[in-house]
Amino acid sequence: MIIYLLMLQQNYNQFAISEIKKLFGNDIYINNQLDRKTVSNLVFSNPDLLKKLNEIIHPLVKSSFDVFVENNKNKDFIIIESAILVQSGFYKFTDFNVLVTAPLNIRLERVAKRDNLSIDAIKARISNQLDDSENQKFCNYSIINDNKHSVIEQVKEIINNYCQVN
Numbered sequence: 821m822i823i824y825l826l827m828l829q830q831n832y833n834q835f836a837i838s839e840i841k842k843l844f845g846n847d848i849y850i851n852n853q854l855d856r857k858t859v860s861n862l863v864f865s866n867p868d869l870l871k872k873l874n875e876i877i878h879p880l881v882k883s884s885f886d887v888f889v890e891n892n893k894n895k896d897f898i899i900i901e902s903a904i905l906v907q908s909g910f911y912k913f914t915d916f917n918v919l920v921t922a923p924l925n926i927r928l929e930r931v932a933k934r935d936n937l938s939i940d941a942i943k944a945r946i947s948n949q950l951d952d953s954e955n956q957k958f959c960n961y962s963i964i965n966d967n968k969h970s971v972i973e974q975v976k977e978i979i980n981n982y983c984q985v986n
Contacts, residue, residue: 839876843869864944878908885910897979903949906958915986918978919959921952922966 840848844862848855863870885900892898905911922930924946931942956962961981963974 833880836876836880840873843872843876860941860945864941864948867948870948874904874908878910881908882910882913885913906950906955911958916960916982917958918961918963919952919955920963920965922964926966 837849840854840859844859848858859873863873889898900910900914902908902910905917911917927946928939928942931937931945932939935942961978963969963971963978965971
């Protein structure tokens with residue numbers, strides 16, 4: 821099983837770097853590294869800026885993912901993880917989609933711990949995502965990740981169901 825994460829990478833090609841600098845200014849790179857914290861603060865408080873960044877990044881991620889899939893087409897599963905799978909349109913390129921849900925308080929706690937962000941910053945990010953009920957319309961399966969239900973058992977069930985159908 822191969823997992824491919826759709827997330828902001830540091831290794832952009834020159835086109836992406838140039839476009840990001842046009843959007844945010846040359847100072848958005850410090851010592852040739854994207855200032856992710858500043859970018860996050862800017863885009864998660866400005867939906868238009870977020871849309872423009874996504875218009876730069878998503879085609880590049882799609883192209884990169886296409887190469888990844890081609891290089892791994894002999895694998896049983898290739899999994900894309902993305903909080904914006906539906907919004908980005910990447911759901912259209914999958915055989916099936918799984919929505920992973922958790923209560924808001926658990927999501928806030930996990931992200932705060934993982935990314936060392938304030939609750940307000942996390943809420944700003946979440947507000948730019950579709951809610952679970954909208955995402956569910958595009959998903960074949962759901963996993964409840966609430967510390968009460970076994971995620972592993974839910975994944976096994978999804979794989980078994982998928983393998984029986986295909």
